[in-house]
Amino acid sequence: MSTPYAKLPAWADYGLIPLINLSVAFIVAGFVVMLVGENPFRAAVILVEGAFGKGTGIAFTLFYATTFIFTGLSVAVAAHCGLFNIGTEGQAYIAGLGVGVVCLAFDSVLPWWLTFPLAIAAGAAVGALWALIPAYLQAKRGSHIVITTIMFNFIAASIMVYLLVGPLKPAASQAPQTRNFLAGAELPKLNWIIELFGAKIRSAPFNICFLLALVMAFLVWLLIWRTKLGYEMRTYGHSPKAARYAGISETRIVLIAMMISGALAGMMTLNPVMGDQHNVAIDFVSGAGFVGIAVALMGRLHPVGIVLAAILFGMLYQGGAELAFEMPAISRDMIVIIQGLVILFAGALEHMFRPYVQALFASFSPRSVGIEAVKGKGA
Amino acid sequence: MDVFIAIVQILDSTIRLSVPLLLACLAGLYSERAGVFDIGLEGKMLVGAFAGAAAASVFHSAFLGLGMAIVMSVAFALVHGFASITHRGNQIVSGVAINFVAAGSTIILGQAWFQQGGRTPALQPGERFEAITLPGASAIHDVPIIGPIYSELLSGHSILVYLAFAMVPFTWWVLFRTRFGLRLRAVGENPAAVDTAGISVAWLRYRALICTGILTGIAGAYLSMVQNGGFVKDMTAGKGYIALAALIFAKWRPVNAMFACLLFGFLDAAAIRLQGSPLPLIGKVPVQFMQALPYVLTVILLAGFIGKAIPPRAGGVPYVKER
Numbered sequence: 001m002s003t004p005y006a007k008l009p010a011w012a013d014y015g016l017i018p019l020i021n022l023s024v025a026f027i028v029a030g031f032v033v034m035l036v037g038e039n040p041f042r043a044a045v046i047l048v049e050g051a052f053g054k055g056t057g058i059a060f061t062l063f064y065a066t067t068f069i070f071t072g073l074s075v076a077v078a079a080h081c082g083l084f085n086i087g088t089e090g091q092a093y094i095a096g097l098g099v100g101v102v103c104l105a106f107d108s109v110l111p112w113w114l115t116f117p118l119a120i121a122a123g124a125a126v127g128a129l130w131a132l133i134p135a136y137l138q139a140k141r142g143s144h145i146v147i148t149t150i151m152f153n154f155i156a157a158s159i160m161v162y163l164l165v166g167p168l169k170p171a172a173s174q175a176p177q178t179r180n181f182l183a184g185a186e187l188p189k190l191n192w193i194i195e196l197f198g199a200k201i202r203s204a205p206f207n208i209c210f211l212l213a214l215v216m217a218f219l220v221w222l223l224i225w226r227t228k229l230g231y232e233m234r235t236y237g238h239s240p241k242a243a244r245y246a247g248i249s250e251t252r253i254v255l256i257a258m259m260i261s262g263a264l265a266g267m268m269t270l271n272p273v274m275g276d277q278h279n280v281a282i283d284f285v286s287g288a289g290f291v292g293i294a295v296a297l298m299g300r301l302h303p304v305g306i307v308l309a310a311i312l313f314g315m316l317y318q319g320g321a322e323l324a325f326e327m328p329a330i331s332r333d334m335i336v337i338i339q340g341l342v343i344l345f346a347g348a349l350e351h352m353f354r355p356y357v358q359a360l361f362a363s364f365s366p367r368s369v370g371i372e373a374v375k376g377k378g379a
Numbered sequence: 380m381d382v383f384i385a386i387v388q389i390l391d392s393t394i395r396l397s398v399p400l401l402l403a404c405l406a407g408l409y410s411e412r413a414g415v416f417d418i419g420l421e422g423k424m425l426v427g428a429f430a431g432a433a434a435a436s437v438f439h440s441a442f443l444g445l446g447m448a449i450v451m452s453v454a455f456a457l458v459h460g461f462a463s464i465t466h467r468g469n470q471i472v473s474g475v476a477i478n479f480v481a482a483g484s485t486i487i488l489g490q491a492w493f494q495q496g497g498r499t500p501a502l503q504p505g506e507r508f509e510a511i512t513l514p515g516a517s518a519i520h521d522v523p524i525i526g527p528i529y530s531e532l533l534s535g536h537s538i539l540v541y542l543a544f545a546m547v548p549f550t551w552w553v554l555f556r557t558r559f560g561l562r563l564r565a566v567g568e569n570p571a572a573v574d575t576a577g578i579s580v581a582w583l584r585y586r587a588l589i590c591t592g593i594l595t596g597i598a599g600a601y602l603s604m605v606q607n608g609g610f611v612k613d614m615t616a617g618k619g620y621i622a623l624a625a626l627i628f629a630k631w632r633p634v635n636a637m638f639a640c641l642l643f644g645f646l647d648a649a650a651i652r653l654q655g656s657p658l659p660l661i662g663k664v665p666v667q668f669m670q671a672l673p674y675v676l677t678v679i680l681l682a683g684f685i686g687k688a689i690p691p692r693a694g695g696v697p698y699v700k701e702r
Binding site: 161297340344 | 416418458461462463466467468469470471472473475476477478479480481482483484486487488490491497617620623624627665667668670671674675677678681682683690
């Protein structure tokens with residue numbers, strides 16, 4: 001994609017402008033808090049204290065962050081290939097089927113460290129397959145991937161509701177969810193890591209999926225910037241025409257990118273299902289796929305940025321729960337607004353402040369915004 | 380005769396359920412025909428529903444409510460325009476953002492202002508749009524066949540229902556028989572040509588988005604002030620996306636849009652009616668299957684198995700003037 005804007009120094013491009021965008025998003029969110037009749041600064045303090053003040057808070061923040069790292073990576077991998085995967089939500093939801101079936105089948109026979117890899121494979125496979133159909137339709141039949149993935153979100157939700165109120169529900173139970181898993185499908189907690197630093201944790205679902213998420217972030221970095229496949233994906237994302245000219249198969253690259261994206265979305269399921277609830281329940285994804293869009297945009301599609309952005313959103317989720325407790329006027333839905341504002345200012349309006357920053361740079365040092373090619377993306 | 384009455388009743392609820400879809404679908408038609416993708420229909424409807432119900436219950440006037448719904452929905456449409464036209468941002472990203480801001484802010488403000496868990500107070504008579512009885516409806520009610528069709532199916536809807544269906548020929552006329560419509564379609568196919576003719580691409584697209592905002596506002600007002608006596612959180616429940624599906628299904632044409640929305644409304648009505656009861660020949664159909672059917676049909680259509688849906692050519696691409 002050619003931007004009609006001149007280049008900026010890398011630190012301004014990857015540091016300053018995202019920071020300005022993010023600040024504006026939070027300032028606007030602050031106005032909403034004022035509109036509700038509360039003090040935005042006090043709200044911010046409660047939020048940060050709730051997220052990082054106590055050991056339990058930190059553990060919950062990192063638990064939420066784990067989920068968002070997966071969904072953020074999922075959105076980012078597709079975005080590098082020029083595809084907007086809005087279907088991360090549905091791919092994660094339907095992957096609950098794969099993970100759930102593995103857990104239900106093996107939790108009484110195998111120890112967790114054997115169930116876990118099987119569940120990873122099942123979740124990733126189901127998520128990838130669910131992404132494969134829209135990818136195929138995009139590559140072969142030219143149907144717009146945004147629309148098809150939205151439709152697949154709804155279809156996934158219908159299938160899961162059907163299964164969870166019917167076949168997967170234990171006969172004696174009323175609640176629309178599977179039976180609770182036995183110890184063979186419960187993941188070990190990581191709370192002891194935080195306790196090493198002297199913090200006390202009552203009970204928090206922070207589990208080894210966090211490590212899996214970090215490994216995946218590293219692998220995504222490796223894939224995108226250090227492999228031929230990643231290079232082809234980025235080429236296709238920048239210019240499908242150039243990719244075609246270079247002999248890159250359009251079908252192949254779209255299918256692969258979307259399947260990786262779907263697999264990452266599917267792995268997200270492990271964290272809430274095996275790490276926290278120990279069952280598959282209706283709507284267990286609860287919007288995490290959409291948070292992934294905000295996380296990916298805020299992290300500028302780079303794994304390091306995504307991990308940081310995921311922790312920020314984990315903080316908003318955990319701190320937001322505390323905030324709802326302290327200020328009843330502000331429920332957890334405040335996060336949905338912040339999420340929307342982040343997507344708006346860091347995504348759709350990412351170039352709004354650019355001309356001003358450029359003018360500022362030009363007035364200090366004209367050479368820094370000169371036309372000579374600066375380092376390419378991904379530096 | 381019972382079967383006939385049942386059919387009339389299903390068709391009657393088909394009309395009621397397809398009205399918000401139809402209004403949102405026509406709304407999307409304006410912006411997408413002008414080359415601006417809008418997946419923020421859902422959010423704008425939600426904002427309209429909230430603003431409408433809130434204003435109606437505070438000012439005790441249905442029409443003030445409708446006006447407020449339109450104003451707020453247009454405001455959100457302009458934000459979409461500001462991001463995607465003025466700043467050439469990604470239209471999909473902007474639409475997603477609008478949906479989130481709408482979903483969150485309606486709940487937060489609703490709770491802060493009315494303290495009813497995100498609901499607005501139940502609307503009193505006079506604060507919502509009442510059903511209109513068409514002339515002679517009660518007189519011919521007992522006439523077989525025509526009677527029930529006229530008095531049940533056609534009469535007894537609110538003014539917004541008739542407005543929604545009147546918008547179909549009106550939209551067709553605007554798009555295909557006026558200068559504005561010609562330019563609007565042109566800007567969705569080839570904005571450079573419109574620019575060359577000395578017409579502002581940005582201003583045209585903004586006007587298209589204002590039309591979108593007005594219609595989503597009415598759609599939202601219908602949900603909270605006709606179908607329901609007040610706002611409930613997340614009350615659009617994916618209708619904006621179904622409208623989007625209907626728009627594709629209709630291949631971006633107004634009259635087709637009406638039939639697509641009626642079809643999706645019918646599926647919804649049938650799903651509610653059939654809940655649990657078996658169909659002849661097929662047996663029992665899960666409700667979830669009926670709910671998923673509009674999406675499945677749209678995917679099949681998009682895949683090119685039922686004709687081909689070709690979107691406006693410049694859709695989703697911000698216009699950059701040559702320099």
